[in-house]
Amino acid sequence: MASYDRPRAGGSPRPLETGDTWWYAAVAGEAAGSFSTRVRTRTRRGSLGAVLLLTLTYAGLVLTATGRRWSDAALTGRRADTAAATLLREHPSLAGLTTGSLVAGSVLLLAVGLIRKRYALTGIAAGTxxxxxxxxxxxxxxxxxxxxxDAGGLLPSGFPSAQTTLALGIAFGLVLVVPYRLRSIAVGSAALWAAAVGAYTIAAGQHRPGDVIAAALLVLAVFCGLLAFLARKGRVRPGPRRGPALPGLPATVPLALLAVAGLGAGLWLLGDTLALPAAAPYDPAELRLAHRCGQALAAGVTAAAALLLLGLLRRVDVDGAPAAYRLGGPFVEAAGVPGDDQVVGPFTEDLDHEIS
Known part of the structure; x- marks a missing residue:
């Protein structure tokens, strides 16, 4: 029984069960402690936290001399990393494959939503x-x-990475269009692909590690803000207890391992790579270490952002409008089950219950 729900004197002493207070959805959706309020609060905090981390990333890696030196060393170190250089040299088709996968991912996001006839949610996902x-x-x-x-021009910057923004945006957009039971496997698999796209852009010299990290935080902030707005509009509902966790293990377990290993290794190596000399020449071993540190941090942040979004949406269903409430419990037992064409209020004829 809710705190604002009390029985009349002489009313039924039988405790209320789940489903008995179905009419609260119409009058208490914005009450403190309601499901929509809880979802809105945690997604709003997630959005603000992502914005704060994005600001710190920008200040640390773009505005400070140490951060710029580390970013440049990570970008230059791709040439000293023989494994990455050999892979790109022997497989030049990776560039076209990355671009093609971004196009295919965009088409997939729209196709899934349209096939499932989630037109509004598909438009919202694409717009986000x-x-x-x-x-x-x-x-x-x-x-x-x-x-x-030397030249007086601006330092070239790809902050944030557009490729990672698009890839992770597609992954997060699947939250709105795929069925609830398939959310973890779909979003987890797409997030692994987005991490691979970010790793390629760093290895190919298109972006610095900070650009990929900033893109992941930006997409997380935007989608958390969207989910907070949907919760404010009452577009979320509790998901079933047997949700997408178990079917999604083949994707979420590698994602969790990537997040832990990437952030752990990246932070471990960061202390050594930040101690670069103020001017060139640099040791090739230090450049290679900086490149691998940047790769680990970028992959770890991308995976952690996806896991955080899935965690914020635990047992939260955003697939379509909330389900219609049905009468149940002792009130229906006392008054009888109405027909489909009969409108019945929440109270029985003896009026032994009230909302205050």
Whole structure:
């Protein structure tokens, strides 16, 4: 029984069960402690936390001399990393494969939503991905950056990475269009693909590790903000207890291992790679170590962002409108089950219950 629900004097002493207070969905959806309020609170906190981490990443890796030196060393170290250089040299088709996979992922996101006739949610998912890409473009163009000492121009920056933004945006967009029971396996698999896309952009020299990290945090902030808005509009409902956790283990377990190993190894190596000399020449071993440190951190943050989103949506279903409530419990037993064409209120004829 809710705190704002009390029986009349002389009313039925029988305790209420789940489903007896079905009418609260219409009058208490915004009450403190309601399901929508809890979902909105935690997703809003997730969005604000991602924005804070994005700001710290920008300040540490773009605005400070130490961060820029480490980012440049990680970018230059791809040439000293023989494993990455050999892979890219022997498989030049990876560039076209990465671009093709981004196109295929966009088509897949739209196709799944349209086939399942989730037209509104498909449009929302696509609009959110476009919003994240627009914010990425604005940050790349207008975010303050230090100037080059020799030419007086701005330091080239791909902060954040557009490729990672699109890939992880597609992965997170699947939350809105795939069935609840398949959410973990779909989002987890797509997040692994997004981490691979980010790793390729770093190895190919298209982006620095900080660009990929910033893209993951930006997409997480945008989608958490969207979910908070959907919860505010009452578009979420409790999911079944037997949710997508067990079927999603083949994807979420590798994702969790990637997050733990990437963040652990990256933070372990970060202390050594930050101690680079202020000017060149650098030791090739140090450059290679910086590159691998950046790869580990970027992959770990991408995987952790996906796991955080899945954690925030634990037992939360956003697939379609909330289910219609049905009468049940002692009130229906006392008043009788109504027909489909009969409108019945929440109270029985003896009026032994009230909402205050």
């Amino acid at each position: 991905v476009v919003t994240a890409l627009a914010l990425t473009g604005l940050l790349q163009r207008y975010a303050p950056r230090p100037r080059l000492a």
